[in-house]
Each structure stands twice: as C-alpha cells, then as structure tokens.
Amino acid sequence: xxxxxxxxxxxxxxxxxxxxxxxxxxxxxxxxxxxxxxxxxxxxxxxxxxxxxxxxxxxxxxxxxxxxxxxxxxxxxxxxxxxxxxxxxxxxxxxxxxxxxxxxxxxxxxxxxxxxxxxxxxxxxxxxxxxxxxxxxxxxxxxxxxxxxxxxxxxxxxxxxxxxxxxxxxxxxxxxxxxxxxxxxxxxxxxxxxxxxxxxxxxxxxxxxxxxxxxxxxxxxxxxxxxxxxxxxxxxxxxxxxxxxxxxxxxxxxxxxxxxxxxxxxxxxxxxxxxxxxxxxxxxxxxxxxxxxxxxxxxxxxxxxxxxxxxxxxxxxxxxxxxxxxxxxxxxxxxxxxxxxxxxxxxxxxxxxxxxxxxxxxxxxxxxxxxxxxxxxxxxxxxxxxxxxxxxxxxxxxxxxxxxxxxxxxxx
Amino acid sequence: xxxxxxxxxxxxxxxxxxxxxxxxxxxxxxxxxxxxxxxxxxxxxxxxxxxxxxxxxxxxxxxxxxxxxxxxxxxxxxxxxxxxxxxxxxxxxxxxxxxxxxxxxxxxxxxxxxxxxxxxxxxxxxxxxxxxxxxxxxxxxxxxxxxxxxxxxxxxxxxxxxxxxxxxxxx
Numbered sequence: 359x360x361x362x363x364x365x366x367x368x369x370x371x372x373x374x375x376x377x378x379x380x381x382x383x384x385x386x387x388x389x390x391x392x393x394x395x396x397x398x399x400x401x402x403x404x405x406x407x408x409x410x411x412x413x414x415x416x417x418x419x420x421x422x423x424x425x426x427x428x429x430x431x432x433x434x435x436x437x438x439x440x441x442x443x444x445x446x447x448x449x450x451x452x453x454x455x456x457x458x459x460x461x462x463x464x465x466x467x468x469x470x471x472x473x474x475x476x477x478x479x480x481x482x483x484x485x486x487x488x489x490x491x492x493x494x495x496x497x498x499x500x501x502x503x504x505x506x507x508x509x510x511x512x513x514x515x516x517x518x519x520x521x522x523x524x525x526x527x528x529x530x531x532x533x534x535x536x537x538x539x540x541x542x543x544x545x546x547x548x549x550x551x552x553x554x555x556x557x558x559x560x561x562x563x564x565x566x567x568x569x570x571x572x573x574x575x576x577x578x579x580x581x582x583x584x585x586x587x588x589x590x591x592x593x594x595x596x597x598x599x600x601x602x603x604x605x606x607x608x609x610x611x612x613x614x615x616x617x618x619x620x621x622x623x624x625x626x627x628x629x630x631x632x633x634x635x636x637x638x639x640x641x642x643x644x645x646x647x648x649x650x651x652x653x654x655x656x657x658x659x660x661x662x663x664x665x666x667x668x669x670x671x672x673x674x675x676x677x678x679x680x681x682x683x684x685x686x687x688x689x690x691x692x693x694x695x696x697x698x699x700x701x702x703x704x705x706x707x708x709x710x711x712x713x714x715x716x717x718x719x720x721x722x723x724x725x726x727x728x729x730x731x732x733x734x735x736x737x738x739x740x741x742x743x744x745x746x747x748x749x750x751x752x753x754x755x756x757x758x759x760x761x762x763x764x765x766x767x768x769x770x
Numbered sequence: 771x772x773x774x775x776x777x778x779x780x781x782x783x784x785x786x787x788x789x790x791x792x793x794x795x796x797x798x799x800x801x802x803x804x805x806x807x808x809x810x811x812x813x814x815x816x817x818x819x820x821x822x823x824x825x826x827x828x829x830x831x832x833x834x835x836x837x838x839x840x841x842x843x844x845x846x847x848x849x850x851x852x853x854x855x856x857x858x859x860x861x862x863x864x865x866x867x868x869x870x871x872x873x874x875x876x877x878x879x880x881x882x883x884x885x886x887x888x889x890x891x892x893x894x895x896x897x898x899x900x901x902x903x904x905x906x907x908x909x910x911x912x913x914x915x916x917x918x919x920x921x922x923x924x925x926x927x928x929x930x931x932x933x934x935x936x937x938x939x940x941x
Contacts, residue, residue: 420909420910421909421910424910424911428920429919429920429926430926432920433926464801465801589883591829591830591856592883593883593884594831594832594882594884605856607856612856612859613861701801702800702801702805702863703800704801704803704852704861704863706832713832715832715833715852717833717835717850719837728835728837730833730835730850732832732833736887736891737833737884737887739887740884741883741884769910770910
C-alpha cells in the first residue's frame with residue numbers, strides 16, 4: 359500500500375492543505391511501455407503518464423493475442439477442448455487440462471480411481487513448480503540478477519522431460535483424458551520424477567541463497583507494487599498474489615479436488631502484498647509442492663490409470679481393430695456423438711497464478727452450450743494501474759513480472 | 771463433510787427467501803451449488819445484502835459472464851454471477867435474465883472493483899449495457915467492432931470470406 363497512498367508528487371501543489379488541480383504546472387510525458395517490450399514478458403501495452411520518473415497514471419491495453427477461446431469451445435466436442443485450455447496459462451498447461459477434465463467429470467458424475475487422483479496431483483504440482491520457477495527467476499532477472507534464472511531454468515526443462523514421457527508434448531501438453539490418463543506412468547517417468555525430487559531442492563536452495571536475502575534484491579522488491587488484503591479481495595485476486603497480501607485462500611484447501619484433502623501441506627502467507635512477498639510465497643509454495651509430490655509417490659495407490667467411462671474414454675486399440683463394440687465406441691467418441699447430461703457446473707482448480715475456473719453450461723449436446731473460463735490473471739491484472747501509481751518505471755516492470763501475468767490466459 | 775455443506779446451502783436458501791421473497795424467482799441446487807434466479811431490478815439490493823450480511827459475507831466475486839439463449843423468447847440474455855463467501859466457504863450462482871430489447875443491467879463496480887473488466891468483457895461479447903460502469907468499452911477486440919461475437923447468431927467461421935473456399939472438400 360505504500361506507493362498507492364504516498365502522494366509525494368502532489369506536495370508542491372498543496373496550498374493550505376487542499377489540492378488545486380487547475381494550477382497543475384507539471385509537465386507530463388507519455389511513455390508507451392509495450393506491446394512488445396523485452397521487459398514485459400508477453401504482449402501487453404501500457405500507456406504511462408509520467409511525471410519525471412514517477413508514474414501518475416497507467417492505461418493498460420490487452421487483447422493482442424485474443425483467440426476467442428470461449429467461442430471456439432462452443433464449437434468443439436468435449437474431448438477437443440483440452441487443447442484450448444493448454445493455451446491459457448501455457449506455463450502450467452497440465453493444471454488447465456486436468457481442471458477441464460475435472461469439470462466434465464463433475465458433469466458426468468465420473469468417480470476417478472485414487473491412483474488417477476494421485477497421478478494428477480503429481481503432475482499438477484510439477485506444473486506449479488514449473489510455473490513458479492519461471493515467475494520467480496524472471497523477477498530476479500528484472501532486478502538484474504540473470505544468474506539465478508540460469509540456475510533454475512534448466513529444472514523447468516527437466517519437468518518438461520517428465521511431461522514428454524507421459525504425454526509426448528512439452529509445453530502445450532494436452533495431458534490426460536476424460537476419466538484419467540491415456541496410459542499409465544512408465545518406469546522412466548517415475549525415474550525422472552525421483553531424479554527431479556533428489557536434485558532440484560539443491561538448485562532451488564542455491565537460487566534462494568543467491569536471491570532471497572540479497573541486499574539489492576530486497577531493496578528493489580520490498581514495498582514495491584504492494585496491495586492491501588482488502589483491495590486484493592475487492593479486485594478478486596486469487597493465488598499467490600492474494601496470499602502475499604495475507605488472505606489464506608487456496609482452492610486446494612477450500613474446495614478440495616483430486617484428493618488434495620489426503621495431503622499434508624501448508625499455505626504460505628505474506629503480509630504486505632508487495633513484490634517481495636509474492637516472491638517469497640511462490641518460493642515456499644515450491645517447497646510445499648515438492649513435499650506433496652513426495653507424499654503422493656509414497657502413498658501412490660495401486661489400481662487403474664483411468665475410470666471406467668466407455669462413453670468417453672477411448673477403448674484400447676486391440677478392441678477397436680478386433681471387435682465390433684470397440685470400433686463403435688471409438689467411432690462415437692471421436693465423432694463426438696455422445697450426449698451428456700444437461701446442467702451447469704462450476705469447477706475450479708488452483709492454477710499456477712490463481713483460481714482457474716470453468717463454468718460449463720451443457721444443453722445435452724456434443725458441445726458445450728457455453729463455457730466460460732475464469733482466468734485469474736485477466737481479473738487481477740486490472741489492479742495493475744493502481745498498484746504502480748506513484749512508483750518508478752523500473753518498479754512497474756518488477757510489479758508486472760511478480761504478478762505472473764501470462765498473456766495467453768489474459769487474452770484468452 | 772457433505773452434510774455440513776448441505777445445511778449451509780439450505781441456510782442460504784432460506785435466508786435469501788425470507789429477505790427478498792417474491793424477488794427471488796427460483797432457487798435450485800445443482801452439483802452442490804445454489805442456482806438463484808432473481809429479477810434484474812433487485813440485483814444490486816440482493817448482492818449488497820449478500821455481501822454485507824454478517825452470517826453470509828459473500829464478499830468475493832469469483833466470476834461474471836454473459837449467456838445467450840436464443841430459444842428463450844423474452845429471456846434471451848442472461849448474466850451469471852458467481853459469488854463466494856470466504857468465511858463460510860459457500861459458493862452461489864446468481865442469474866438474471868433479460869429480453870434482447872432491454873439489455874441494461876446495473877453495474878457491480880460500486881461493490882467489487884474487480885467487476886470492471888469482467889463487465890467490459892461481457893459487454894464486448896454480448897452487448898449487455900452495464901449502467902453506471904465507469905469505462906464501458908471493448909477490451910479484448912478492436913475498439914470499432916460493431917457486433918457482439920459470442921451471440922449465437924454468429925457462426926464460428928465467417929461465411930462472407932472468399933479466401934477459404936474449398937470446392938474439393940465442400941467446406
């Protein structure tokens with residue numbers, strides 16, 4: 359809140375305690391930050407009204423990569439929608455995919471086996487780590503510390519190697535199917551996860567010791583781009599940004615999905631909602647995610663890797679080629695010929711940067727009648743002008759990178 | 771766990787019916803969440819009451835979106851609000867319906883700062899006019915776009931385009 363209430367730059371014009379705007383003799387400069395600026399990490403434009411080096415007003419323009427996902431989704435059968443969700447928050451695509459699968463499973467009333475839930479939790483927590491690695495190391499880059507970024511970024515590649523072994527893709531994963539996974543995790547996957555769990559903590563620790571108590575980093579981030587808990591709630595903040603402001607709202611705890619209630623983890627909280635708190639909350643969340651993955655691996659139940667939903671889960675290929683039933687189901691699923699119950703479902707998951715919600719209206723047809731994505735960064739990015747008001751340009755850059763605004767999700 | 775949730779939903783249902791009576795057109799429960807249909811004029815009083823009442827405290831606007839039902843005459847357009855009470859941990863869904871001839875809805879920006887862009891998005895996609903909104907412009911598309919693309923009458927593919935003609939596959 360420091361920067362928001364601090365109106366030092368009005369002081370010259372205060373005569374006997376009141377502001378006389380008509381006597382504003384300051385000269386403003388207008389600065390175009392973006393759309394393609396190396397420090398904005400995505401395509402965002404902000405027209406900044408500057409008084410010297412102080413930002414007086416900011417006017418964001420968004421929508422540069424708008425791809426009409428909600429319209430597209432109304433024209434696709436349910437099993438073709440995960441590829442749209444991939445492209446929302448592409449830093450943690452598996453969370454989006456699984457969030458969508460949970461939505462449709464909720465509509466259909468599918469009970470997934472515990473093994474599916476645990477495997478999904480492993481993937482989602484890996485995705486959360488990948489998401490936070492990007493965000494936190496980029497905050498460090500924006501303060502001028504490129505080294506830490508290089509140290510941890512290769513670990514994101516290791517996570518992508520794990521995705522690749524599970525589903526064949528690295529960035530836009532399309533992981534899982536309605537009801538579970540397309541195949542069980544093989545030995546290589548578990549070996550890679552074990553390797554990651556063994557080696558990554560040292561790298562993360564190294565990154566932390568490099569950055570977290572670094573004098574320059576702390577000076578650059580503490581009390582920069584802060585927001586109070588009240589304002590954050592009014593702006594419908596979610597995720598690490600809300601928790602940094604001190605509100606303990608985490609979807610994994612409030613409305614557990616995917617058996618998150620089986621796991622023991624803590625929700626880190628900040629107090630001032632500034633850039634440093636957001637950084638620290640994410641950092642601690644990565645440690646918690648590692649602990650969740652360890653618990654999931656330790657208690658991984660035996661069982662099937664998918665639920666029994668023949669109407670939506672593709673039959674094995676030998677059935678398709680050798681039996682009439684299998685071929686019929688395969689054809690019906692691929693053509694999207696299967697009707698679903700009518701109804702309205704809201705399902706949310708804790709995405710990398712907040713509550714990712716899917717509001718699905720089904721009219722019983724092969725496509726959604728309406729699908730609305732609650733995209734966390736679209737909702738909290740609107741507080742950005744307020745958060746950077748009265749701060750320096752260089753702080754505005756840091757505030758943006760610490761908010762973890764992902765262009766794909768912002769613009770849908 | 772589920773039993774507690776159910777009594778909570780029941781409590782919300784009863785208190786909203788006691789408070790507003792006929793203004794509440796229907797309350798149903800689907801997939802564990804209350805679907806409350808209210809009339810458009812009572813939107814602001816109901817949501818203010820839900821937000822301020824101590825026992826409910828629906829102080830978190832989760833999402834806001836429009837829906838177009840071309841089949842329902844006189845109720846073609848709808849705005850859906852998802853509210854969340856963080857203290858009670860209950861979510862509710864509020865629907866308002868309106869005919870195409872009268873797409874004016876009071877804005878929620880006075881209650882929730884975050885409603886600003888969500889309403890702009892809904893305006894852009896469905897043409898719903900939020901009265902009292904401080905800055906009702908398009909947000910994701912170009913400023914001079916003069917139609918509302920998520921309405922059902924607009925097909926996904928623009929049929930007026932000639933560069934996509936594919937005579938061999940009949941598309």
